[in-house]
Amino acid sequence: MGIDFIDTVVVRSTNKGTSTISGPTAPSEFMGKQNKTNEEKRLKLAGDLWIMSAKGTTKIHLSEMQEEKKVDLKGHYISTGKGTGRIRL
Secondary structure, X not given: OOOOHHHOEEEEEEOOOOEEEEEEOOOOOXXXXXXXXXXXXXXXXXXXOEEEEOOOOEEXXXXXXXXXXXXXXXXXXXXXXXXXXXXXX
């Protein structure tokens, strides 16, 4: 029942709207595994930087930062509709 966006043709305007480009869509890698590996490579190239935290009053080394942990969403509820319904994951 859904739309398959893989074969969709996108028309974009370029050069202040004077010309157009049409072609298939490219997959978005905004939150994918490839983006995470690219970010890790960039951080390794940057070295051990100081990072300001707590409104700029505290600074810590990049190597001391904790990595985020994935949360298991099983058993949690999410709101649906206008906040009146809920679904258990």
